[in-house]
Amino acid sequence: MDLAFFSVQLLNGLQYGLLLFLIASGLTLIFGIMGIINLAHGAMYMIGAYLVYDLTFRLGSFWLAILAAIPVAIALGLIIERLFLDTLYKRDHLYQVLLTFGLILVLNEAQRIIWGGDVHSVPVPELFSGRIQLTDNLQYSHYRLFVMGVCLALAGVIYWVIRHTRLGIIIRAGAVNRDMVEGLGINVRTLFTLIFSVGVALTAFAGMIAAPLTSIAPGMGDSILITCFVVVVIGGIGSIKGAFWGAILIGMAETFGSVLIPSLASMVIYLIMAAVLLVKPRGLFA
Amino acid sequence: MTAIQQPHPAQAAVTPLVEVRGLHTYYGESHVLHGIDLTLLPGETLSLLGRNGMGKTTTLKSILAFVPPRRGEVSIKGQSTAKRRPWQLVRQGIGYVPEGRGIFPGISVREHLIMAARPNERGQSPWTLERVLDTFPRLGQRIHHDGSLLSGGEQQMLSIGRALTTNPDLIILDEATEGLAPLIRDEIWKIIREIKASGIASIIVDKNIDNLLEVADRHVLLVKGEVVFSGDSRGLREDPSMLETHLGVA
Numbered sequence A: 001m002d003l004a005f006f007s008v009q010l011l012n013g014l015q016y017g018l019l020l021f022l023i024a025s026g027l028t029l030i031f032g033i034m035g036i037i038n039l040a041h042g043a044m045y046m047i048g049a050y051l052v053y054d055l056t057f058r059l060g061s062f063w064l065a066i067l068a069a070i071p072v073a074i075a076l077g078l079i080i081e082r083l084f085l086d087t088l089y090k091r092d093h094l095y096q097v098l099l100t101f102g103l104i105l106v107l108n109e110a111q112r113i114i115w116g117g118d119v120h121s122v123p124v125p126e127l128f129s130g131r132i133q134l135t136d137n138l139q140y141s142h143y144r145l146f147v148m149g150v151c152l153a154l155a156g157v158i159y160w161v162i163r164h165t166r167l168g169i170i171i172r173a174g175a176v177n178r179d180m181v182e183g184l185g186i187n188v189r190t191l192f193t194l195i196f197s198v199g200v201a202l203t204a205f206a207g208m209i210a211a212p213l214t215s216i217a218p219g220m221g222d223s224i225l226i227t228c229f230v231v232v233v234i235g236g237i238g239s240i241k242g243a244f245w246g247a248i249l250i251g252m253a254e255t256f257g258s259v260l261i262p263s264l265a266s267m268v269i270y271l272i273m274a275a276v277l278l279v280k281p282r283g284l285f286a
Numbered sequence B: 001m002t003a004i005q006q007p008h009p010a011q012a013a014v015t016p017l018v019e020v021r022g023l024h025t026y027y028g029e030s031h032v033l034h035g036i037d038l039t040l041l042p043g044e045t046l047s048l049l050g051r052n053g054m055g056k057t058t059t060l061k062s063i064l065a066f067v068p069p070r071r072g073e074v075s076i077k078g079q080s081t082a083k084r085r086p087w088q089l090v091r092q093g094i095g096y097v098p099e100g101r102g103i104f105p106g107i108s109v110r111e112h113l114i115m116a117a118r119p120n121e122r123g124q125s126p127w128t129l130e131r132v133l134d135t136f137p138r139l140g141q142r143i144h145h146d147g148s149l150l151s152g153g154e155q156q157m158l159s160i161g162r163a164l165t166t167n168p169d170l171i172i173l174d175e176a177t178e179g180l181a182p183l184i185r186d187e188i189w190k191i192i193r194e195i196k197a198s199g200i201a202s203i204i205v206d207k208n209i210d211n212l213l214e215v216a217d218r219h220v221l222l223v224k225g226e227v228v229f230s231g232d233s234r235g236l237r238e239d240p241s242m243l244e245t246h247l248g249v250a
Ligand SMILES: Nc1ncnc2c1ncn2[C@@H]1O[C@H](COP(=O)(O)OP(=O)(O)OP(=O)(O)O)[C@@H](O)[C@H]1O
Pocket: B027, B030, B032, B050, B051, B052, B053, B054, B055, B056, B057, B058, B059, B099
């Protein structure tokens, strides 16, 4: 493996890791604060990708498609939280797992009915279709750099909100002791609605900007869900910082794993998870 | 074994801050509170007495709807608490200092003191961050420290300070001096007196009877989830057997 190849893999790993972060940040907050294991999180990633696929062809523009898809994703999150989860907060985890598992089936089925079982793709938008010459023999896709930039900017915004705003203090406190937050007169229900819809929207958004980079296929959310659970567990449940570094670690591991040791590639992330949990049973940043 | 004193007739016209009637609370099948009655008037200091496990914390949690009662009535400022959430009740002007202090790890002293800060229902904010820090100078010295890394006494002050930043009309203190060194305890009692002097009502659960007899206007003594005494300090002093039998105080 020469340096150029290595650098491209490094960038790919970083880009994939940053995308994973968008998905995992919502998953970890929903889990850490609301106590909900949202199995349907991956399905929302898929819905995001399909929405953009559909709307790009309807509206003739990738960018308009994203603009139109974001409100749809937020609305879907709101509906799921208000309609289905609201009645389940007081129940056992088992009910929530069953409900969100049921949602996977419903969303997957809806996808099949609306868009069918074929594999689709979305062209890379014109604006970023070029490649940048990094060194003599190293090029890199503008669009991938754009995705990295967007993810980093969103990570920065999330970090700033969590670290430096009153909402952020409440979110961090809620991840430790929800009842005490409520005991301070803070409307935890509204906080839940906010976190769920923002979390779900971030995931769907990840699916939207990933659409030109992946094949859009039925069940594409299922494998990413498992990967993101690994990220959340490695980083520590409820920790945004953990989700970030966990996502970068797993993004790199999957990317390098599949080129360096293809025979073990599917296991690499679980081996890393096992290793992290041996040293830090509650995750890196819990 | 019951000795209930009637409230003074002149007080009957005032809307109580908290009124509890016939409260029955369960944890699953286990019946913990058996018909609690209590009344707290504005500005009043009430002590809730009783040995371990008699239902003091449960009474407080039932009032705040954390553990909703199965039967009975709770009203706050004349409004029934039925079907309302704890945060809504707290928003009516209650500062809650729970058993165990409720300090959040990873959250700084300053963040604790701004996270819930708000004016009272009348739009006034007598307890600014500055005033809280003046009241608890130790917190000022540790302003950027992680709250959970403070000493026990400092954490208790932080919990009380945080409750004050919500500008409450009532502060609920559950075991606020538990496990603290005597000097720190005295500091907390001094602050409790200051809170009382500032006109904030309080419900205090504490093991220290001497201080309670001095600070509290009235006392409610619980035995196995029932009120066996309700009255003022004089009434309680006049009936030493009450304290002896139910609190083990000689
Ligand atoms: N979450 C719970 N589930 C079941 N039983 C409980 C729970 N919390 C308290 N109890 C029981 O309810 C009874 C009253 O408990 P409570 O905590 O209200 O007592 P307390 O007077 O505050 O005691 P302490 O002085 O120990 O704080 C006890 O018998 C206790 O074991």
